[in-house]
Amino acid sequence: MNARNSVARSGFALATALGFACGSLGFIAGCPSVPPTTGGGEPTASKFVGADTCMPCHSGMHTDWLATGHATALDTLEAIGQGENAACLGCHTVGFNDDGFISRAETPALAGVQCENCHGASAEHATNPGDLALRPSVDMSATLCGSCHTDAHHPTFEEWQLSKHAMALEGLRSNPFAQDTCMMCHSQDYRHAVEDQEVGEDVEVPTLATAQLSIECATCHAPHGGVAQDHQLRQPIANLCGECHTQEEAMLGDSPHHPQIEMLTGIGAFQADGSGLVQTHAHSALAAAGGEACAQCHVVRHEVEDPNEGNPNVTGHTFNPFDSDITTISPEHQTDQYTGCRDCHTDSVADALRSSLQADLSARLDALAPTFDAESATFIDPESLSTADQARLATAKFNFEFVRADGSLGVHNPALAQGALDVAEQIINDLTGQ
Ligand code: HEC
Ligand code: HEC
Ligand code: HEC
Ligand code: HEC
Ligand code: HEC
Ligand code: HEC
Ligand code: HEC
Numbered sequence: 379m380n381a382r383n384s385v386a387r388s389g390f391a392l393a394t395a396l397g398f399a400c401g402s403l404g405f406i407a408g409c410p411s412v413p414p415t416t417g418g419g420e421p422t423a424s425k426f427v428g429a430d431t432c433m434p435c436h437s438g439m440h441t442d443w444l445a446t447g448h449a450t451a452l453d454t455l456e457a458i459g460q461g462e463n464a465a466c467l468g469c470h471t472v473g474f475n476d477d478g479f480i481s482r483a484e485t486p487a488l489a490g491v492q493c494e495n496c497h498g499a500s501a502e503h504a505t506n507p508g509d510l511a512l513r514p515s516v517d518m519s520a521t522l523c524g525s526c527h528t529d530a531h532h533p534t535f536e537e538w539q540l541s542k543h544a545m546a547l548e549g550l551r552s553n554p555f556a557q558d559t560c561m562m563c564h565s566q567d568y569r570h571a572v573e574d575q576e577v578g579e580d581v582e583v584p585t586l587a588t589a590q591l592s593i594e595c596a597t598c599h600a601p602h603g604g605v606a607q608d609h610q611l612r613q614p615i616a617n618l619c620g621e622c623h624t625q626e627e628a629m630l631g632d633s634p635h636h637p638q639i640e641m642l643t644g645i646g647a648f649q650a651d652g653s654g655l656v657q658t659h660a661h662s663a664l665a666a667a668g669g670e671a672c673a674q675c676h677v678v679r680h681e682v683e684d685p686n687e688g689n690p691n692v693t694g695h696t697f698n699p700f701d702s703d704i705t706t707i708s709p710e711h712q713t714d715q716y717t718g719c720r721d722c723h724t725d726s727v728a729d730a731l732r733s734s735l736q737a738d739l740s741a742r743l744d745a746l747a748p749t750f751d752a753e754s755a756t757f758i759d760p761e762s763l764s765t766a767d768q769a770r771l772a773t774a775k776f777n778f779e780f781v782r783a784d785g786s787l788g789v790h791n792p793a794l795a796q797g798a799l800d801v802a803e804q805i806i807n808d809l810t811g812q
């Protein structure tokens with residue numbers, strides 16, 4: 379087990395503990411930012427008022443929220459005869475065990491997951507909206523969602539914590555080339571502020587020093603819904619991951635980074651004459667409108683019969699089912715990494731195709747690497763070449779980096795990965811007279 383795995387694993391245990399600690403406080407969503415309780419011991423009217431009270435002033439959000447699964451979370455319990463089970467109500471209603479929800483009959487306004495689960499008790503704000511001190515909290519962190527989206531039934535938060543997305547800001551900060559604009563793909567609070575600024579709002583945009591959030595739940599999901607996408611996703615699923623997993627406008631001479639969307643859709647590499655190399659594959663069809671694109675293979679749910687801590691459900695939120703973090707959670711999950719392939723390949727075929735293709739491409743990348751490494755004996759120094767040959771060498775290097783940076787060793791698009799390396803190898807053979 380490597381260092382990242384052991385850190386990540388203790389994160390899993392910690393998150394589970396946190397989930398339970400929060401649950402026992404009753405006001406589940408309040409854990410990250412416990413709302414101020416009013417002084418005096420006298421029970422007053424509830425500090426929770428329910429979403430209907432917010433509607434006149436926040437009608438757009440109210441309409442959007444009504445159409446989400448959150449609004450009907452108590453109905454879900456009632457449909458299976460669990461509408462009065464105290465073990466369930468904390469995450470399916472507002473303020474249960476905390477001066478809020480009691481029962482459907484007594485507190486009908488507090489049924490389901492509502493505004494105040496995420497923003498804290500807001501009765502005082504609703505009657506004094508002008509008082510800044512009483513403004514409800516706005517928390518965009520995964521910890522907020524994770525106070526309910528946790529435990530063996532739906533360990534979404536624990537899986538997210540294991541993912542590189544949870545480490546995106548930390549990772550960026552330790553990079554010597556880091557600057558504020560990098561955070562468009564590495565930080566939720568930066569991204570959100572820039573988007574607000576673009577629509578004319580007067581907001582403070584965080585800097586590399588002040589940003590706090592990585593790629594959190596609310597980076598991909600719209601907390602109020604209203605987006606017409608399944609799963610409250612902010613983007614159609616086919617575009618979601620490619621917003622960041624793109625080499626953007628990388629030109630010859632650049633080093634392409636994370637070109638996964640280009641690789642999948644069959645573009646982004648070059649032919650020997652410097653024109654674009656276009657090569658689609660059966661996998662490219664997954665990125666067409668209506669397809670699941672990256673999520674087909676990378677965000678795959680897998681439910682087990684009796685979820686428990688040693689054998690939890692899998693929600694697909696490590697975003698990398700091929701990472702040993704997920705396959706070693708329990709023996710039952712060892713072949714889950716191929717769940718997304720099952721529409722088209724059996725597990726054993728997918729495994730065999732993947733291993734042989736990856737072995738072949740790794741060998742080809744290893745063979746090319748010394749050509750571009752100034753320390754190696756077979757390095758080709760661009761300075762020693764004519765201008766025309768320098769351009770060809772740059773094409774070979776770009777294609778090599780393109781395949782390497784994609785990270786799937788060919789699986790995303792076997793045809794383009796092989797085609798791009800064919801071009802690179804042909805150029806190098808010509809230049810070395812082989
Ligand atoms: C009488 C009108 C009114 C009612 C009722 C009301 N609000 Fe507000 N709310 C406001 C105003 C005004 C603002 C400030 C808007 C702004 O600054 O753009 C605000 C701001 C907010 C904010 C944003 C705080 C921030 O820092 O940006 C949240 C969250 C919020 N309200 C939640 C609620 C919730 C939850 C309810 C129902 C329990 C509610 N509001 C009821 C008028 C109201
Ligand atoms: C108070 C607990 C709680 C909090 C906090 C919470 N959720 Fe949920 N969420 C639920 C429950 C319960 C359901 C299941 C509702 C159902 O199916 O009846 C759910 C369902 C969902 C769904 C599926 C909804 C659909 O329309 O099908 C998404 C997506 C989701 N939550 C995202 C989030 C995100 C993102 C956050 C944080 C911004 C969040 N949730 C915060 C309890 C919570
Ligand atoms: C720790 C918070 C939490 C508790 C406690 C909780 N739920 Fe949920 N429940 C959720 C969340 C979050 C979802 C949405 C899961 C998703 O879509 O990934 C959910 C979804 C559901 C669903 C929709 C189907 C599904 O599995 O996604 C049912 C049914 C359900 N819960 C029943 C129950 C019952 C019965 C209990 C009590 C025995 C309970 N829940 C206790 C948070 C909780
Ligand atoms: C599942 C959690 C969740 C629920 C439920 C929820 N919100 Fe929010 N709300 C958020 C988050 C996270 C943000 C900040 C990120 C964003 O706006 O996308 C936010 C932002 C806001 C803002 C500030 C808008 C802005 O962009 O500055 C207001 C006002 C607000 N919510 C009101 C409400 C009201 C009213 C309801 C109920 C009808 C509600 N929210 C339900 C999580 C939630
Ligand atoms: C907001 C930008 C953004 C979005 C949207 C996004 N990612 Fe990422 N992703 C990143 C960043 C940044 C990293 C690298 C973080 C690090 O290593 O510090 C990353 C890392 C990953 C990794 C881990 C790679 C590794 O080296 O182990 C996978 C797998 C991944 N993302 C898949 C996805 C999938 C699938 C989606 C869509 C469901 C998606 N990403 C959406 C920015 C994004
Ligand atoms: C267009 C979105 C985007 C922008 C802008 C961006 N990144 Fe990233 N970054 C990603 C994605 C996606 C990954 C994950 C790549 C993968 O695993 O294939 C990543 C991964 C990383 C990693 C960790 C993985 C590695 O390569 O070892 C570092 C470090 C990094 N980026 C630094 C930066 C710096 C520095 C900047 C600004 C100069 C920047 N990024 C700008 C999307 C972006
Ligand atoms: C990088 C993007 C990304 C991030 C970050 C992310 N999700 Fe998701 N989430 C997705 C995608 C994509 C799906 C749909 C997967 C599919 O098609 O099966 C999804 C599905 C879900 C669902 C199931 C919805 C349903 O209707 O069944 C829930 C619940 C959910 N996410 C909650 C969360 C929570 C909670 C977090 C933070 C701990 C989170 N997500 C972080 C991309 C993301």
Ligand code: HEC
Nearest residue numbers: 619623638639642661664671672674675700784785786789
């Ligand atoms: C046909 C299934 C499939 C599709 C579609 C797919 N991937 Fe992959 N992806 C894989 C496989 C298999 C790997 C190799 C994993 C390994 O060997 O560890 C991989 C590797 C990766 C990696 C590198 C992970 C690492 O550990 O370095 C990233 C990042 C990634 N994919 C992101 C994406 C993004 C973003 C998309 C959409 C543009 C996408 N993938 C589409 C199957 C797929």
Ligand code: HEC
Nearest residue numbers: 660661674675716718719721722723728731732735789792
């Ligand atoms: C939408 C259907 C579909 C899905 C989903 C899918 N594949 Fe494929 N895949 C194909 C087709 C069609 C081919 C080309 C015919 C063939 O080689 O079997 C192919 C070819 C391949 C190849 C290339 C074989 C070679 O050397 O030429 C590999 C490797 C592969 N798939 C792995 C995977 C893996 C791993 C997954 C899941 C993570 C996956 N595929 C998901 C349809 C799919």
